[in-house]
Amino acid sequence: MNLLNLIQRSSVPEPWSEGDKIPWDEPDFSHRMLRVHLSQDHDWASRRVSKIDAQIAWITQNLLPQPSKILDLGCGPGLYCTRLASQGHTCTGIDFSPASIAYAREQSSPRCTYHQADVRQADFGSGYDMVMFIFGEFNVFRPEDGARILRKAAAALHPGGHLLLEVSTFEAVRRQSLPSTSWYSTPNGLFSERPHLCLEERFWHPERHVTTERYLIIDAQTSEVTRYAASTQAYSQDDYRALLESCGFQEVIFWEHFGAEALTPESGLQAITAALR
């Protein structure tokens, strides 16, 4: 894209029409994102290790009474798999970020297996005691993809096995659309190693309950514009319950805490567990 294309862009993008999500799976982007995952200064792509440790203790106490077989969808750099494996569990992680999967494999945890694959197409295998899909990524999938992933998760569990799903609340997704525009300049950043401007636009689609974010990256030297977009589906608690039940789950529980973190309007993330019928 060039600057003229930017000026002539559509005023309101259709959800998911300008891209599925930020490019986690592009090699260079994934290396830059890996630094964000591992940073102990914030909880952007992964939480800091003190919070992860508290969540591992919570998972072990509430969902895994004995050594278990676990599938972690969107496992990132394997920060959960590595810790669960060190407690005697056997873990499979799936993620399409090449840098994250390379990092996870480097940790050479004997009971961990990692697959670099897109969870929409990947074969999940079977016989798991728990499938986890955490940190809000579920909402970034189109609803039909989200439902298909949950049905595959159900098929991968043995009867009585558990799903741990951590999602964004309806209000948090709605709030993500504000402010409607913002921008920053940087000598290098997540979207490019080169000096650039990032112009951001955010849209709330009230009929579809979707927030769409558009990122326009303008290279400072060439003025070339690269566009990324991500859309996030909002679900109410009733929507989540109905969706999970339609995918074969029961005993749906909405938790007020996940590890040391409480569900608050600010956090906007909610842990849900459900058992396979």
Ligand SMILES: C[S@@+](CC[C@H](N)C(=O)[O-])C[C@H]1O[C@@H](n2cnc3c(N)ncnc32)[C@H](O)[C@@H]1O
């Ligand atoms: C917010 S991060 C969370 C990572 C990890 N669960 C954690 O909490 O540390 C979301 C992860 O989902 C992965 N992801 C997003 N879309 C994916 C897809 N379609 N297939 C596989 N992985 C995906 C990203 O690469 C990223 O590692």
